[in-house]
Amino acid sequence: MVKAKVFLICIAVLLLVFSGIGAYHMYALERSIARAIYTDILDDMQDIGYLEPGLSAYYLEKMAELGWDVSGDVFAGSGPRSASERARKERNEEVTLVVSIYPSRVAQWMNRFVAGEVIFSFAGSRPSEYFDPEW
Structure with missing residues (x-):
């Protein structure tokens, strides 16, 4: 008995430990994907000097395919x-x-456990690399 x-x-302990490890790896993978998307968009913005609507729509579609909630303005505060x-x-000037x-x-x-909030937030500025052809 x-x-x-x-x-x-x-x-039960083994199941709990392995579930925790799996959840943390899933979290780390999603965070790295989100960071890669952020970096790609910022690189493109730096090259063209603004957040192009086609570029934002492309990445919103990619994020929706991953199952993330993109119903709000994901790029609020971005400019130009x-x-x-x-x-x-x-x-x-900077983007x-x-x-x-x-x-x-x-x-x-x-x-929420690691950072204290439920959303992944990334913010940054870089100098624009766009030259006006008429300059």
């Missing part, structure tokens, strides 16, 4: 967002990207 109880407790406000290198992503439920729980 005692051996059966010890066996069940050991199995139109070609008429394009940041130019000759004026020493700013702010990305807020709601990942999967497991990643939200783990992020």
Whole structure:
């Protein structure tokens, strides 16, 4: 009788430990994917001087394919967002990207445990690399 109880407790502990390890790896993978998306968008923004609507739509589609909630404005706070406000290198202007992503439920729980919030947030600015051809 005692051996059966010890066996069940050991199995429960092993299951709990492996589930925790799996959840943390899933969280780390999703966070690294989100960070890679943020870096790719910021690189493209730096090259063209603004957040192009086609570029943001492409990455929103990619994030939706991953199962992330993209119903709100994921790029709120980013700028410039139109070609008429394009940041130019000759004026020493910068592009700013702010990305807020709601990942999967497991990643939200783990992020609340690790960082204290449920969303993945990335923000940064870089000098624009876009030269106006008429300059």
